[in-house]
Amino acid sequence: MSAPKRKRRETFGSLRKLPSGRYQATYxxxxGVRHNAPSTFTTMTDARAFLRSVQDRIALSTWQSPADETAARQRDGLTFAAYAETWLGTRFNSKGEPLRATTMQEYRRLLAAPLAPFAQRPLSAVTRAEVEAWRASLLATGRRTQTASAYGLLKSIYASALENELITATPCTIKGGATTVTGRKVAPPTDDELDVIVASITPRFRALVLVAAWGGLRYGEATELRRKDVHVKRRAGEVVSIALSVERAVVHITGQGFKVGPPKSDSGVRVVELPSFVFADVLAHLEEHTGRFGESLLFPGADGASHLMQSSFTRYWYPARKAAGREDMPFHALRHFAGTRYAATGATLRDTMARLGHSSTGAAMRYQHETGRSSELVAKMVRRVAD
Structure with a gap:
């Protein structure tokens, strides 16, 4: 075997003939680093052509190191779906904890449905025009809330990709694209409508409606309450107070079942005192529908031991709200009722936030509605001026 020939000096770079007869180019x-051509060449002419192309790229400031070129090819081959999966695995809340199961479920739902058109697209290939057209098509379906949620997730994923230098610019530039105004407002029941609902619903769920309406508990908070969370105080044999310790909430995740965790926010951990006019119903419920152990669920499912599926509860909720003439009303409207009635007693905004477990004043304000007491309140203002 003959020895390799000496490197041949060129005006740019150098060439050498290998024992195989092929030519290697370096520059x-x-x-400031010496780089080898990514492959060897059959002829010296081909090797020199490669060096000229490198020299031209350097002159045009378009040259990239081989390592950067490899990274660029990898970025170009990275699909939106692949990066989104990586992104999900690195998400944490403000306390450094993994995302809640419900949040993760919602993100995966959005990725699998409204964001599906981007799944197999190269992450770096999606354009602003493409995003704008996609959003317009979703809005045309009338699903404005879902569109805003999907766009918000898309924007967050691309913001991370930009921060990690996987792309040079984000295609998500629509101002206000992640917000929406549906025009639909949750109207709480009137006192009379609530009375009809309480009277119409099966006795097993009467206390659940009252706890939601007068205590302001979320469905998941109420259905995770246990006997140990109900604190009854008596004086001389008479019940003087009933308070609920809200420390947990339950959600149902498709394919995973019920998951118990903390309430929606840190502010959700609270003690809620109930008004005296619901004492009798709550005590009757404890006696007739709740197990005797501290861990017994206050509002269990039909078997008396498992959590109450919301779909099971709605079979009784729908007829009750229909009897009240409020077929439009979700169960969550009872929480709006609680916020409005508590504020009407003179409670401050901070008081209402503490009772309902809100972490922001904006959220608390959404749960306060006009009560129809304008004349009464104006009359009070007049009396105060007269005094």
Missing amino acids: VGPD
Whole structure:
């Protein structure tokens, strides 16, 4: 075997003939590092052509190191779906904890449905025009809330990709694209409508409606309450107070079942005192529908031991709200009722936030509605001026 020939000096770079008869080209790049051509060449002419192309790229400031070129090819081959999966695995809340199961479920739902058109697209290939057209098509379906949620997730994923230098610019530039105004407002029941609902619903769920309406508990908070969370105080044999310790909430995740965790926010951990006029119903419920152990669920499912599926509860909720003439009303409207009635007693905004477990004043304000007491309140203002 003959020895390799000496390197041949060129005006740029150098060449040498290998024992195999092929030619190897090398050069020193703008980074000061000597680089080899990615492959060898059959002829010296081909090797020199490669060196000329490198020299031209350097002159045009378009040269990239081989490592950067490899990274660019990897980025170009990275699909939106692949990066989104990586992104999900690195998400944590403000306390450094993994995302809640419900949040993760919602993100995966959005990725699988409204964001599906981007799934197999290269992450770096999606354009602003493409995003704008996609959003317009979703809005045309009338699903404005879902569109805003999906766009918000898309924007967050691309913001991370930009921060990690996987793309040079984000295609998500629609101002206000992640917010929406549906025009639909949750109207709480009137006192009379609530009375009809309480009278119409099966006795097993009467206390659940009252706890939601007068205590302001979320469905998941109420259905995770246990006997140990109900604190009854008596004086001389008479019940003087009933308070509920809200420390947990339950959600149902498709394919995973019920998951118990903390309430929606840190502010959700609270003690809620109930008004005296619901004492009798709550005590009757404890006696007739709740197990005797501290861990017994206050509002269990039909078997008396498992959590109450919301779909099971709605079989009784729908007829009751229909009897009240409020077929439009979700169960969550009872929480709006609680916020409005508590504020009407003179409670401050901070008081209402503490009772309902809100972490922001904006959220608390959404749960306060006009009560129809304008004349009464104006009359009070007049009396105060007269005094």
